[in-house]
Amino acid sequence: MKIGALALVAFAVCMLGSGQQNETAPDTAPMPPAASPVQKEPGAPSAPNQTAPxxxxxxxxxxxxxxxxxxxxxxxxxxxEVAGFFHYEDESYAVMYLDGNVRHVERTWGDAGAVTPTKARSAAKxxxxxxxxxxxxxxSQTGRPVELYTSASLKERFRxxxxxxxxxxxxxxxxKPGDFIVIYRVYRFRSGDRVTSIVASIGNNP
Structure with a gap:
């Protein structure tokens, strides 16, 4: 009987030690400190807006x-610039401005580079x-071909x-507001009718 009691006591001690070893130790690692907000120095410029206007x-x-x-x-x-005309591309174009916008433009090819009426109309467009x-x-009174157009958007470009x-x-x-004309300077060459220049200008005053 004494041996059996001692055996039970030894068994209980073993079970108690085993339970203590299987317990998970509490996590006692310290938490990292929270990040502090970045303080802007007085007078420092704000970061530029990366979105393009x-x-x-x-x-x-x-x-x-x-x-x-x-x-x-x-x-x-x-x-x-000569007498109010602004010249571009080796004087191929002569432009007049009004309110900062093109009100008159002349495209010149000259006799040597004269184009057919079909090409001239394409250039005019x-x-x-x-x-x-x-x-x-x-x-026109001088016999030049003139085309009269109107444009709803053009009337808003000039005051x-x-x-x-x-x-x-x-x-x-x-x-009337929005009206403009295209004038063709047409001459008879040996190869047929050719256009040496065209003019596009607001209004109706050839």
């Missing part, structure tokens, strides 16, 4: 109504607003001025 869409025209910046972005820097609509065709007397003066000479 939106740019206004360019006016939808290859010539008339374009801003000077848009025109020169395509045709290069001004070469010379590249110099006018995209929303242009042909109103009619006629001949009325004032005479020295304070009277309103429309930039659309001979026409």
């Amino acid at each position: 939106p740019t206004a869409p360019a006016y939808k025209s290859g010539g008339l109504g374009l801003s000077r910046a848009d025109w020169e972005r395509t045709h290069g820097a001004l070469e010379q 590249s110099l006018i607003p995209r929303d242009a609509k042909l109103v009619r065709s006629y001949r 009325a001025a004032e005479t020295p007397e304070g009277e309103p003066e429309s930039p659309w000479i001979g026409g």
Whole structure:
């Protein structure tokens, strides 16, 4: 009986020691300190905004109504100015501005580079607003072919001025707001009719 009691006591001691060894030690590792907010020094500039500001869409025209910046972005820097005409690309283009926008543009090929009427009309279309609509065709007093167009968007590109007397003066000479003309200088060559230059100008005053 004494041996059996001693055996039970020894068994209980062994079980108690085993349970203590299997217990998981509590996690007593210290927590890392919280990150402190970055303090901005007095007078330090703010970080620049990385988002580029939106740019206004360019006016939808290859010539008339374009801003000077848009025109020169395509045709290069001004070469010379003579009597209010701004010349570009070896004097292939002569431009007049009003309110900072193209109001008159002449494309010149000269006799040596004269083009067919078909090519001249194609060149003219590249110099006018995209929303242009042909109103009619006629001949000027000197017999040159003239095309009269109107453009709803073009009328917003120019504002009325004032005479020295304070009277309103429309930039659309001979026409209504939004009107413009294309003039063809056509000459008869041995090879047939050829165009030496075209003019696109606001108003209706050939």
